[in-house]
Each structure stands twice: as C-alpha cells, then as structure tokens.
Amino acid sequence: MAETSARLLKLLSLLQTTREWPGPELADRLGVSTRTVRNDVDRLRRLGYPVRATRGAVGGYRLVAGKAMPPLLLDDDEAVAIAVSLRTVSGGAVEGMEETALRALTKLQQVLPPQLGRRVDALQSHTVQAGGRSRAQVDGSVLALLAAAARDREIVRFAYADYTGVESERRIEPYRLVNYGRRWYLVAFDVERDDWRTFRIDRLRDARSVGHRFTARPLPAEDIAAYVASKTRQVQMKVQGRVILHLPAELAERRMGGWTQGAIESLGDTKCLVSLGGRSVEDLAFWLGVLDADFEVVDSPELAAAVRRVGERYARATS
Known part of the structure; x- marks a missing residue:
C-alpha cells in the first residue's frame, strides 16, 4: 500500500x-x-x-480543470512562494482579500514542515516591497539563502559584477532584500570596505554562507526603501545638466514625475529652471524631446551637442 x-x-x-x-x-x-x-x-x-x-x-x-478544487501537490519552493504571497495579501496588499488570504495561509502553515516555515518567516521578515514588479531573472533559492543569512546573522560571500561589468569578490553582512522598481536589491554591510552597500541581486554569483556570525548594526536608514531608491538614482545619474523649460513649474513637475536631479525652480508663469540627471547625455536629449515643450540648455556643452545631434537626425528624416 x-x-x-x-x-x-x-x-x-x-x-x-x-x-x-x-x-x-x-x-x-x-x-x-x-x-x-x-x-x-x-x-x-x-x-x-x-x-x-x-x-x-x-x-x-x-x-485538466475540473468542477471542484482537488488537493494540490507542491514542491518546497512552490509552497514557500505561495505562503509568502498569501502573507503579503493578508496584510492588506490587495483590498478585500485579507480575510480569505489569512484563512488559506492558516491552512497552509498547519502542514508546512518546520524547515519550510522558517524559510517563509525569513523571507517575509527581511523583505521590503517598494513598489513595482521585478522583471529581472532572480533565482528564488538565492533570495531564500540571503534572507536566511540575514535572519541568522551569517556572513555571506559572492562574486559581484558592477554596472561596468567589473567583477570582485565580496564578503558582506546581509540585512534586507528590497524589491524596488523592477529589480531586487540586497542592503548589506561590506566587511572589507567597511561601509554599507546596495547590490543588485541579479548580478550576484556563487552566493554562499561562510558560517561566521556577525553582530547586528543599526540600519543605514529608517526607510530602507527610500535608501535603496536614493542609491539607485546615484548610479543611474551619471551625467547632469540644466535647462530652461518653457512650461510652468507645476506642469513640468507633473510631466517629469521623479525624473530630475534636483529642484524645479519657477521662473515665472511660463518658464522654469530644471536640473536633470541620467545615464548619458543622449538619454537626456531624448527625454527632453518627449516633454513636448521648448527648452534652452543652460550650462552643459555635452548636452547641447547631444540635443543638436538629435535635432539634425530628425531634420534628415524629413528632408
């Protein structure tokens, strides 16, 4: 039998x-x-x-689909994923489904083996959702390893490639996993650099716990999501420039959203001074055109040259 x-x-x-x-x-x-x-x-x-x-x-x-819901057979990773999702919904992430999600979560937790329950707790307690959906290909087992190491205060080593592609070996104290924008980030203290760092998890390779414990430090910011957002913008904003935009400041702010590297300063009812930041002057020139308003480059020869190139390209397209 x-x-x-x-x-x-x-x-x-x-x-x-x-x-x-x-x-x-x-x-x-x-x-x-x-x-x-x-x-x-x-x-x-x-x-x-x-x-x-x-x-x-x-x-x-x-x-195939039937008339009634039969019992499901889940592997370990599937059970953990469902439990974490149900906890998110039961906390009010989806309006009107809190009670239903809580009932389903209670049933699932009653049958979860202890080791899977600990994985669920680690992921839930050390993960911060900061809006948006991650589209990067991130291995769920890596997230689980980092969350467990953060919970148990274990030092982790991994190979990491920065935005230029240069790789280095890192030895870190993990603290939080943050889903921000469309990516997953790890907030950690870099032991060898003696400073806090934010790592894109899809750039990690060969992550493993070394078995050494660390004493928890105060987090670098009270709002970890805002901290990751500020660090991400610093990486993205490699070039800066200022333009006088022929739009009222309020309208410019609505059109640009968070796409600025500083304040939007009103210059009257019809103009404003905008500080910009981006990965390249070509990116800035493109997005300035999308705003559908006249503008003047103030103090960036490189941005002015990029705008000129874009303008000449459009002019050739209509000649």
Missing part, C-alpha cells in the same frame, strides 16, 4: 506539469506497466483529480 501511495504521488507530480504524458513514458518513469498506469489514473480520478486521456500516436494523459 505504501508503495502504491508513493507511486500515485509521483504520478500526480508528473501530471501537474503543463504537458501531455504518453502512457509508455509514464510507465517508464514509474517503473511499471502501462496497465498499472491506467489503474493509477483511475485511482486519481476517484480521488477527484480530473485526468483526461486521449488516444492515438500523439495521445496520452494530462491533468
């Missing part, structure tokens, strides 16, 4: 992937005959799992 139950769980795990499994392939995976596979599929159907079978050379078995 135990062998049959284990085989059913393995069969269910295979069927929950988004593909159709030929009978002989399932039989080979499970080490049984195709007749046994058919019998096991019938058992799953009696348990409420809607397994569809198709005949023919390209036929096979697949799990």
